Amino acid sequence: MHDKDARLWSQRMQVVKERLREPLHWYPFPLLISFAVVLLLTAHVVFGTNPRMGNPANVMTFPSQPRHDSDIWMSVSPSGHDIVVTTSDRRVFRWRQDVANVAGLAPFVSYLKSRAADEVRAAALLKHAFRSQTSAVIAVDQSLKFLHVRPILYALAAAGISQYAFETQNPTVATSDAPTNHPH
């Protein structure tokens, strides 16, 4: 029994030696693992930094007042015969462009209610509220018409959100009011 174990052990050692003697050109799993880690880190860092990443809504370029406070941000874009709403926390809601009843909007209304409640709760715990904390900012794709946005306004009203705004991209122009070091 002892000789048999020793023989098996020596065989296994020999197998391992032979295997390690062969050059290991490629082994796919380390690369796949590192690729997945990079992808996850990218998703968390980049997507968390700017909610516009990955949103297909192409907003219009128009000079408007910049926003400073936090708010409930969402983008609205067409997808075939559907309207797709993507929120800043990556929730996606979809309904048909010719939606004619409130049942299709129920999940979206429920989400808006919970977001508004969260904002109010956060303000109460912080003892500090931003002016536009419970308002909604809608980044509407340029190709949409007002009838496509009406269900969203209905959902905002149903969720008790009366303040909202449409997002635009401010045109970037060179200004000459930057501080200079010229002697006076």
Add this chain to the structure above:
Amino acid sequence: MTFPSKISRTKKRLSDDRWAVIAVAVAFFGLLAVLTSGLRAVTLSGAYGVVPAEMPVVPAAIDDPGFYTYKEEPQNSLGPTTPAVVLTTDAFYFGDLQAFTSDFAKVRDKYVIRHIDGTPQLTTLVQTMDLWVTDRARHENIPINKALVFIPAGDIPMPIVVEVIAGLRKSPHFQRIIVGSGLL
């Protein structure tokens, strides 16, 4: 299975480089996705602004029996004399809110500014409404409460809706734009 055959199988397995092709392809497309996301994040403009709008709310003040006895008062109220603007594909129509509700059949209390070659005459609308609001405040003693009801037709593109809201807000007489419509 003999030991040499095991070595032979191991060599054969390790010499099979079909994984390498797949892994190189996966790595290439993964790198492409990460670089594309990075480039998008770098080139994404941060210069965004908002064009605010509101929806009408019914005051439902809650009694505050606490120490401060805070009582909420509405800042503005919509009434029969609140200015209203209707935007269709043909023209702007403006007048009192009463003219578009209870007195909808009357034809002498509404004003029209037609589009020229399909282009809405926003500057003309704002200038005309400024004159109209100040004139009726002076002669008919109708107060200016800086609120306006804007009702776009459903087939108006959203960029035009946003531009009209922003244009109306440039007037010192219209600081709160309430967008109204049939919701569904």
